[in-house]
Amino acid sequence: MVKVNLGGCNSFVNDAEYKAILDKALEAFDVLENETGAGNDFLGWKHLPSRTLEGSLISEFEAVRDCWAAKKVDLVVVIGIGGSYLGAKCAVEALSHNFARQMKTTDAPEIVFAGHNLSEEYLCELMDYMQTKNVATVVISKSGTTTEPAVAFRIVKQYLENTYGKAEAAERIVAVTDAKRGALKSLSTQEGYKTFVIEDSVGGRFSVMSPVGLLPIVLGGFDVRALLEGAKAMEEQCAKRCTECNPAIQYAAMRNLLYNKGLSTEVFVTYNPKLVFLAEWWKQLFGESEGKDLKGIFPASVTYTTDLHSMGQFVQDGARIMFETVVSVEKSSRSLVIEADEQNLDGLNFLAGKHVEECNHMAELGTKLAHIDGGVPQMQVAVEKLDAYTLGELFYFFEKSCGISAYMLGVNPFNQPGVEAYKKNMFALLGKPGYEDMAAALQARL
Numbered sequence: 473m474v475k476v477n478l479g480g481c482n483s484f485v486n487d488a489e490y491k492a493i494l495d496k497a498l499e500a501f502d503v504l505e506n507e508t509g510a511g512n513d514f515l516g517w518k519h520l521p522s523r524t525l526e527g528s529l530i531s532e533f534e535a536v537r538d539c540w541a542a543k544k545v546d547l548v549v550v551i552g553i554g555g556s557y558l559g560a561k562c563a564v565e566a567l568s569h570n571f572a573r574q575m576k577t578t579d580a581p582e583i584v585f586a587g588h589n590l591s592e593e594y595l596c597e598l599m600d601y602m603q604t605k606n607v608a609t610v611v612i613s614k615s616g617t618t619t620e621p622a623v624a625f626r627i628v629k630q631y632l633e634n635t636y637g638k639a640e641a642a643e644r645i646v647a648v649t650d651a652k653r654g655a656l657k658s659l660s661t662q663e664g665y666k667t668f669v670i671e672d673s674v675g676g677r678f679s680v681m682s683p684v685g686l687l688p689i690v691l692g693g694f695d696v697r698a699l700l701e702g703a704k705a706m707e708e709q710c711a712k713r714c715t716e717c718n719p720a721i722q723y724a725a726m727r728n729l730l731y732n733k734g735l736s737t738e739v740f741v742t743y744n745p746k747l748v749f750l751a752e753w754w755k756q757l758f759g760e761s762e763g764k765d766l767k768g769i770f771p772a773s774v775t776y777t778t779d780l781h782s783m784g785q786f787v788q789d790g791a792r793i794m795f796e797t798v799v800s801v802e803k804s805s806r807s808l809v810i811e812a813d814e815q816n817l818d819g820l821n822f823l824a825g826k827h828v829e830e831c832n833h834m835a836e837l838g839t840k841l842a843h844i845d846g847g848v849p850q851m852q853v854a855v856e857k858l859d860a861y862t863l864g865e866l867f868y869f870f871e872k873s874c875g876i877s878a879y880m881l882g883v884n885p886f887n888q889p890g891v892e893a894y895k896k897n898m899f900a901l902l903g904k905p906g907y908e909d910m911a912a913a914l915q916a917r918l
């Protein structure tokens with residue numbers, strides 16, 4: 473179970489302040505539970521874990537996996553951006569052996585991503601790689617109109633059709649999109665692609681436990697049932713109206729209290745490089761949900777101990793604008809003991825007999841105390857180990873916390889009006905019909 477430890481905030485807040493903010497958190501929790509807040513038609517994510525475990529979707533994902541296995545597909549290109557990319561990418565990174573591909577120890581196809589940038593170099597190199605592999609693709613876009621994945625899909629689709637022929641290519645393409653709307657839906661219907669639906673009530677950044685995240689996770693050979701079981705456990709825990717036992721209420725409360733005290737940046741900290749993309753997923757979840765109406769906690773991230781040698785100086789004694797949230801994994805899944813060295817030229821024999829993870833853990837504790845001394849409050853979000861079950865717990869925990877926290881802040885967690893501005897400018901500059909006047913005005917400013 474995810475545990476939230478607020479001890480590292482004790483010297484920055486007092487009991488009365490915390491009690492008062494808990495009352496506010498409970499009010500926001502009620503709004504979310506009773507579905508009375510802004511954006512309440514986007515709450516389908518709340519029961520995705522339990523509903524998906526009960527339904528037949530997982531078997532349908534497994535049928536795609538088995539069909540592509542029969543074709544000996546060894547590379548799946550997952551195309552999507554934002555919420556249609558980050559959850560799957562996070563799961564693949566968190567649950568894979570760091571060197572599985574180099575060691576060739578897995579039979580599952582390799583999952584690579586596209587459509588999350590507009591880099592020509594990236595797409596050319598993807599084409600180079602596809603030529604060496606047996607390829608299928610999953611294209612994911614709720615709106616079905618997002619430029620980055622649409623451009624990547626056009627290129628991958630053409631490659632598949634040129635390589636395997638149109639009919640076979642259609643069997644190697646699966647679309648995840650809206651039930652009725654959008655160009656991707658129309659194209660899928662016309663070309664006869666297998667399609668999975670993103671429900672209207674599930675927004676992009678809350679969609680990791682819909683086909684958006686789950687299909688790539690199944691295709692990558694990961695334990696999707698365990699992930700959903702972990703998420704379901706948190707679905708139950710985080711539905712409790714309980715300030716003592718609901719970690720989502722505790723986390724949402726404290727981050728708002730620290731924000732109200734002028735700390736406008738939250739730094740997500742991990743000591744495990746497999747969680748770098750959990751941080752990226754978390755940044756989108758909170759950044760896009762809370763950063764609006766000129767409000768919001770800026771979500772940043774670091775990976776320690778790596779970044780103690782780059783960002784550590786700023787965190788320790790740069791501008792006092794931040795607090796830290798450490799996602800702490802209590803037990804390593806592997807064991808490696810540092811041995812004594814007869815010559816001890818590096819002077820490290822005091823570490824002999826210790827596990828590497830003990831060094832990592834002491835670095836975590838030492839950093840916590842140093843940063844608190846430097847004026848940086850620290851929360852800890854702890855899981856016992858890193859596996860599919862606990863990753864599911866973390867996904868759900870952060871989603872629920874985000875809903876509560878955004879309502880505390882007074883914003884609609886489920887819209888993203890600010891994302892449109894760059895798109896309009898880009899379309900105008902690229903010469904999209906209908907944008908001529910805007911293009912002229914923009915060109916004059918450049």
Ligand code: PA5
Pocket residue numbers: 553554555556612613614615616617618621675676677678760888
């Ligand atoms: O959270 C969101 O809504 C966004 O980040 C979207 O996921 C992202 O813009 C991609 O949108 P779409 O799935 O419509 O292509």
